Amino acid sequence: MILSIALAVPLLGALALAGYPRWSAVQARRIAVGAAGVSLAALIVAWLGFDPRGAQFQHVVELPWVPSLGVAYRLGVDGIALAVATMSALLFTAAAIYPVDTRGEPRSYYAWLLFMQGVSLGVFLTLDLLLFYVFFDLSLVGMFFLIGRWGHGQPQLSALKFFLYTFAGSLLLLLAIIGLYLSLEPHSFDMRVLIEQQPLAGGGLYAGLVFLALMLGLAIKTPLVPLHTWLPQAHVDAPGPVSAILAGVLLKMGVYGMIRLPLSMMAETFARYAPWVGALALLAIVYGALVALGQGNLKRRIAYTSVNHMGYGVLGIAVAASALGDPAARQLALTGASLQMVVHGLITGALFLISGSLWQRTGDYELAHYGGLAHQAPLLTGFTVLAAFASLGMPGLAGFVAEFQVFAGAFAVYPWLAVPALAGILITAALFLDMLRRLFFGHLPASLATFSDLARAEWLVLGVLSLGIVTIGVYPSFVLTLLESASSALVGGR
């Protein structure tokens, strides 16, 4: 019930905003923030009511929908889904509060934002494969309109490229989902049945093809190198809060999907291909970091660090899926990968919101055109430094906890992957320090003499996100108990 509220309130809010033409910009924003906040509150209540020692899936709701197809309205969460969903709701609330130029169409902007929140939460909360696909696909539609209508640069091109590329991925996912569905007898889209029965264990070519289609579809969304090419352009041309959603929430659907579908439902097949997935993750880690280092455009740089950071998540999942190695280490890696999702959402969300603030003030992302802002905008500097340090894995901040667990697990299982992956962390440190230097230190260009510091709405939002980053860094156990309950069920359950 509580999950249905979290899902339905943003969608109803979107409907109201789209249908009622009289609301002003301020009212529209207030309604969006309110609906997003109610949804966040519902998820927090669900979190408080979640028993880490209880059943794997809790808060389960099941209503028949199309019984002849085995489709039902099934909601339910394990620890990973709940943590990622709560982080997403927080990020959506932040994005709704964050000031943005809505180009005279505030109602439709906020309606699409709420729509995105509803469908994104749907991806994380559902226990029905078909609903998962439905929400997965709808998130593309919402993103297309948000980027195309409120983006800058070449928004139409970016939006089209984003939709086509990721839609190709989601259709592959659909084929794989049908493959999974047909393998069950009687046919059903119920995730719990699929997880319990593992219908494709030892399935030879058929299982291999289904796995390939699943992983290709999810890898495009994650994105894993070499399927990442849609990402930088979509990020650069999207408005700041939308970039934050894109990086903070949509990319998580790929990683979360890998945990929920192949890792849970096709454990044996995944174990066979785990080293290959791990190697791809390594490629994403090193390549993403190197390319990010070479970017002179602020948003492109952050976008490529997402490729790198999602690589850590996939590495953790590959380690967890491997048949060899100590279960404790694999569980550690999976917990790390799930925490990486939450942490990356907060950190990269904050970084993209900050880049949105820079765009609002200057209309420019070129790092070369900035400098010396530390005196001009101390608040902005402070929050950016915090987020950048968290992102490069500074101990005491959230990024470190997640990456440490991934690497600790990976060393035990695939040391040959973990050692070169460490290079990624080093390069990330270099690129963030370089970014901070170019933005905030050195000579202040004359054009930035009137640069204003963060407004209240901006620093409040960034403050909340930063508080999350620091809290997870210092006292991670409140999330970890939740994540561990899920990862032990997934890794230990075999």
Added chain:
Amino acid sequence: MPVGDLIPELILLAAAVAIVLFASFAAQRHQAWAAGLALAALVAAGVASVAQWGPAPQLSFAGVWALDRPAIVAKLVILVSGAVCIGLSPDWLRGDRRHGEYYALCLFTLLGALMMAAAHDTMELMVGVLLTSVASYPLAAFHRGWAPALEAAMKYYLIGALTNALLALGVVLLFGLVGDTGYAATAAALAGADPWGVIVAVACVVIGLSFKLAAFPGHAWLPDVAQAAPAPAAALLTVVPKVGAALALARFVALLPDAVAWPAIVALIAAVTMTLGNLAALRQHDLRRLLGWSSVSQSGYALMAIVVLDAAPRALPALLVFLVAYALANLAAFAVVTHWRGRTAFDDCRGLGHSRPLTSAVLIVALLSLVGIPPLVGFVGKLLLFEVTIAGGYVWLAVLAVVNTVISLYYYLRVAATLLFHSPKGEIAVLGRFSGWTLTLTAALLGVVSLVVQVLLAPLTGIAFAAA
């Protein structure tokens, strides 16, 4: 003679004749009244069809007329499509001083399509195909002073003449081989017939039906007709013959023995049709022409279900759901085009999302349904198609359909982007109140069917053709 089994068809026939007489004598300002008569006939025929939804599938008239559930579903789709088309027409034809016959032609086209859907006899099939063809040529050319319309109708007619001749050839060959035209007798006798003769006959019949289905190789007329026929008639001609022909083809191939390898033939046609339609649609700059090519590619998807008709038990329900979804989305799209007074060049549509938000939304939703974006009914149709295709062992065809769906998203999104991501060029005029209402009803139908798709699926699950 069980005349009662033909009530829907007889109603249409009587109404069509009455309209012809009425149009000959009525004053010009009263010509539009024929639309009311046609609508009333369609409603009556629809009610009569629903009343035929009997407990068991059956054959009538000594086995040449199928009265099973697939036929009734197809009839309802055809009748609803006809009603939408006729609802859109009076406003569109207001400038035409004599247009009473137009409605009679519409009814004859519908009648032919109904016969195609229910034919259980090759001669019966011929009559249905010829009736829709003959009635729809003048529909395509109804703007008789406009060169593109004449060109489209000429193309339509020439391709139709060729393929209908081939169909007749196939039917005659088949009759020569098995000595009967009824499907039951044909199915029984085919196993012992000369295989090469059967293959030639089947090839001729399939090519003949591909014309009505607008599938390769008989597809080339559709883009021209979609562009140049009166927009309401284009809505009719892109939907109604296709529905009838899909059912007719499914019924026909179900008879054939395995030795003919018809799934491979149909799979090849499906693959070529969807790919060709999509690639051609990519280059269009005219909304109606784009819808025409997209309609060709949608035939390719529909054929996927026919490929696995034997191999997957749910292929027939999948085909019907897909046809329903296609019909609703395509009708809604053409209703918007009609309501915008046929404004179709992309350059004229820039920014309409701002000046005409609601109608633009309907168009975009209809196009997204054609792509198969959930939760629209088009998604359910495509999902079922993919499912039965994979279950039937044609994974490559499903993968090809996926690739094609991604390609199709490109051109559908181009329309959405043109409507939304530009600034409007001033106010535009729309057609009239009547077309507005029809548009609203069509859009509502698309929305409601999308919402309650499970109600639609329940009676369709287990649906089957009448046993021969």
